[in-house]
Amino acid sequence: MGLSDWRGREIPAPSFDLCDAVKARLDRLTKPPGSLGRLERLAVELAAAVGEERPQVRPAGVLVMAADHGVVRAGVSAYPSEVTAQMVRNFLRGGAAVNVLARLVGAEVWVVDVGVAADLREAEESGAPEGSGAAFRIRKVRPGTADMTAGPAMSREEAEAAIQVGWEAASEMIDAGVRLLVTGEMGIGNTTASAAVAAAFTGLPEADLVGTGSGVDPVRRQKKLQAVRTALEVNRPNPADPVDVLAKVGGLEIAGLAGAVLACASRRIPVLMDGYISTAAALAAVHLDPAAVPYLFASHRSVEPGHDRILRWLGKEPLFDLDLRLGEGTGGVLAIPFVEAAVRILSDMATFEEAGVSDARR
Amino acid sequence: MGLSDWRGREIPAPSFDLCDAVKARLDRLTKPPGSLGRLERLAVELAAAVGEERPQVRPAGVLVMAADHGVVRAGVSAYPSEVTAQMVRNFLRGGAAVNVLARLVGAEVWVVDVGVAADLREAEESGAPEGSGAAFRIRKVRPGTADMTAGPAMSREEAEAAIQVGWEAASEMIDAGVRLLVTGEMGIGNTTASAAVAAAFTGLPEADLVGTGSGVDPVRRQKKLQAVRTALEVNRPNPADPVDVLAKVGGLEIAGLAGAVLACASRRIPVLMDGYISTAAALAAVHLDPAAVPYLFASHRSVEPGHDRILRWLGKEPLFDLDLRLGEGTGGVLAIPFVEAAVRILSDMATFEEAGVSDARR
Numbered sequence: 001m002g003l004s005d006w007r008g009r010e011i012p013a014p015s016f017d018l019c020d021a022v023k024a025r026l027d028r029l030t031k032p033p034g035s036l037g038r039l040e041r042l043a044v045e046l047a048a049a050v051g052e053e054r055p056q057v058r059p060a061g062v063l064v065m066a067a068d069h070g071v072v073r074a075g076v077s078a079y080p081s082e083v084t085a086q087m088v089r090n091f092l093r094g095g096a097a098v099n100v101l102a103r104l105v106g107a108e109v110w111v112v113d114v115g116v117a118a119d120l121r122e123a124e125e126s127g128a129p130e131g132s133g134a135a136f137r138i139r140k141v142r143p144g145t146a147d148m149t150a151g152p153a154m155s156r157e158e159a160e161a162a163i164q165v166g167w168e169a170a171s172e173m174i175d176a177g178v179r180l181l182v183t184g185e186m187g188i189g190n191t192t193a194s195a196a197v198a199a200a201f202t203g204l205p206e207a208d209l210v211g212t213g214s215g216v217d218p219v220r221r222q223k224k225l226q227a228v229r230t231a232l233e234v235n236r237p238n239p240a241d242p243v244d245v246l247a248k249v250g251g252l253e254i255a256g257l258a259g260a261v262l263a264c265a266s267r268r269i270p271v272l273m274d275g276y277i278s279t280a281a282a283l284a285a286v287h288l289d290p291a292a293v294p295y296l297f298a299s300h301r302s303v304e305p306g307h308d309r310i311l312r313w314l315g316k317e318p319l320f321d322l323d324l325r326l327g328e329g330t331g332g333v334l335a336i337p338f339v340e341a342a343v344r345i346l347s348d349m350a351t352f353e354e355a356g357v358s359d360a361r362r
Numbered sequence: 363m364g365l366s367d368w369r370g371r372e373i374p375a376p377s378f379d380l381c382d383a384v385k386a387r388l389d390r391l392t393k394p395p396g397s398l399g400r401l402e403r404l405a406v407e408l409a410a411a412v413g414e415e416r417p418q419v420r421p422a423g424v425l426v427m428a429a430d431h432g433v434v435r436a437g438v439s440a441y442p443s444e445v446t447a448q449m450v451r452n453f454l455r456g457g458a459a460v461n462v463l464a465r466l467v468g469a470e471v472w473v474v475d476v477g478v479a480a481d482l483r484e485a486e487e488s489g490a491p492e493g494s495g496a497a498f499r500i501r502k503v504r505p506g507t508a509d510m511t512a513g514p515a516m517s518r519e520e521a522e523a524a525i526q527v528g529w530e531a532a533s534e535m536i537d538a539g540v541r542l543l544v545t546g547e548m549g550i551g552n553t554t555a556s557a558a559v560a561a562a563f564t565g566l567p568e569a570d571l572v573g574t575g576s577g578v579d580p581v582r583r584q585k586k587l588q589a590v591r592t593a594l595e596v597n598r599p600n601p602a603d604p605v606d607v608l609a610k611v612g613g614l615e616i617a618g619l620a621g622a623v624l625a626c627a628s629r630r631i632p633v634l635m636d637g638y639i640s641t642a643a644a645l646a647a648v649h650l651d652p653a654a655v656p657y658l659f660a661s662h663r664s665v666e667p668g669h670d671r672i673l674r675w676l677g678k679e680p681l682f683d684l685d686l687r688l689g690e691g692t693g694g695v696l697a698i699p700f701v702e703a704a705v706r707i708l709s710d711m712a713t714f715e716e717a718g719v720s721d722a723r724r
Binding site for chain 2: 100
């Protein structure tokens with residue numbers, strides 16, 4: 001069991017001392033040394049993070065944190081805020097992309113309402129139907145943020161409470177056995193908040209961090225860019241104070257996922273980041289505690305131009321690029337087989353000696 | 363059941379008329395239109411190839427064709443020829459990378475000896491152990507090719523016989539239910555033969571097509587390059603006569619996989635290509651019959667520089683790049699979850715109407 005509060009966390013250092021042994025084993029397996037490329041490097045990184053020469057990453061779970069954004073009033077999204085709650089109900093019926101992909105790869109879906117601007121208690125009471133594979137928790141800190149272009153998105157206390165919600169949700173998943181956690185989200189307007197968070201932490205130009213989100217036209221993208229600039233000017237978030245950034249220009253699900261990252265890192269559970277929002281949350285987490293960095297793994301590079309920027313900032317190389325821009329955790333879930341492949345190679349392949357194969361390179 | 367001889371094949375045209383309906387369905391699913399990127403394009407291509415609005419790709423199988431290469435005598439490989447037979451035995455015991463990855467993604471492994479320079483009958487008689495998931499067939503056309511730097515690698519009749527072996531192996535897999543076939547191979551020296559085949563068909567400079575294979579040093583790579591140039595000069599393969607190319611500078615497993623591609627295309631079964639050798643075999647197949655092109659799908663881009671060249675020549679975009687250079691079908695097997703994801707999205711996701719989600723884009 002983990003600690004009950006994110007503020008008391010202690011994130012252990014990875015077991016870098018295992019790397020040599022893992023590399024040596026990889027070179028004794030029946031394949032040319034290094035021929036499994038990124039999978040071999042991933043195996044070494046996972047072993048160091050988990051602290052085992054043959055790490056386990058099953059069961060895997062995806063934590064989908066959902067919340068609404070007051071900035072949607074500024075006309076930044078192609079969809080109305082109501083879609084956030086509608087999609088949460090879709091997750092609970094198992095009909096969304098993240099459900100389909102999670103069933104495919106055998107991952108559990110956990111959905112947490114940390115700030116949806118609708119009452120979802122009926123969905124909680126009815127429970128997820130059999131076979132949807134989704135668990136649901138309502139841990140609403142507030143029903144959506146305020147419009148960050150007119151003032152702080154939320155109070156400092158609310159941001160801290162949202163971090164705590166994510167910490168507790170991830171802790172519950174880990175207590176239930178999860179050994180690899182994908183961070184996913186749902187929140188109409190949240191690429192706008194992610195761009196503001198990324199700009200506040202990295203100092204990169206806003207124009208490099210604002211994309212087309214769920215698919216907005218150039219006029220609306222310009223509105224997004226203006227909203228991000230206004231939010232930063234109005235609120236002046238302090239990058240040295242990550243809670244201040246999350247409170248002023250963040251989102252409840254972004255803060256929540258930052259807390260989830262901290263919980264995983266504290267328990268040495270690898271976190272598979274999804275797209276822009278999920279990675280912006282990880283950026284916040286490593287500002288809260290840089291010791292979380294080695295527990296973060298990139299899955300894909302999304303269409304959002306800011307995603308690649310912050311992945312580079314974090315020093316994380318994605319495993320693939322499928323031009324995804326959906327969120328929910330979909331890209332992270334798709335990467336689970338690659339992560340599992342890396343650890344299975346380590347545990348299941350025969351060595352040259354075992355297989356009687358000549359490794360006498362000429 | 364398919365035809366019994368590759369020469370009598372008829373490859374149907376894909377059902378391009380289904381594309382509009384499939385695209386329309388993808389746009390009704392609960393996600394922003396196009397937000398699943400490459401997976402959506404893949405779903406459309408698979409539907410057209412298979413000829414179904416909701417194509418099936420399970421069960422999936424990997425066909426590993428194994429053979430030896432006389433050109434190894436020219437010092438082109440880091441490993442001795444004996445490793446080909448040793449690795450076949452490793453496949454049958456389930457200890458190789460392709461076995462581990464195939465078990466992970468739930469694919470069957472079929473191994474065919476089309477020209478290994480060793481007697482593998484004891485392995486055939488003992489049978490694959492329970493749980494290895496590998497079937498084995500000995501269909502040896504000849505025990506390895508001749509050294510192509512001194513004359514043709516094999517006769518025209520032998521090349522045709524090897525194509526037939528691959529045709530029959532793939533046909534047997536399809537008859538057994540396989541709905542997605544990964545082309546894999548084992549053959550020490552076969553990147554050298556693949557480079558010669560690729561140069562003969564594409565006319566690209568040999569230096570762009572010769573890489574480091576299983577991991578040779580620059581001196582040995584220079585020997586490979588020289589061997590490819592000598593083989594092409596000595597044999598003068600005719601690119602307008604694909605059997606001539608395969609016979610003079612190809613390999614038994616390369617010809618076999620070309621036959622497997624033709625069998626799949628004839629039965630509208632998608633082929634997931636692996637790396638350089640597998641893709642060189644597909645290049646031969648489309649020279650034998652250009653109608654096979656729409657049934658080919660690229661999995662990954664390997665470290666071999668020639669792989670990217672011939673993928674571009676085929677007009678096929680890989681799904682990922684993990685710096686793999688192992689072969690056996692490993693990259694193709696790793697792509698199976700992506701292919702399955704594409705078809706599951708189409709069949710399993712809820713539409714906006716079904717889920718009660720607003721698709722009123724503003």
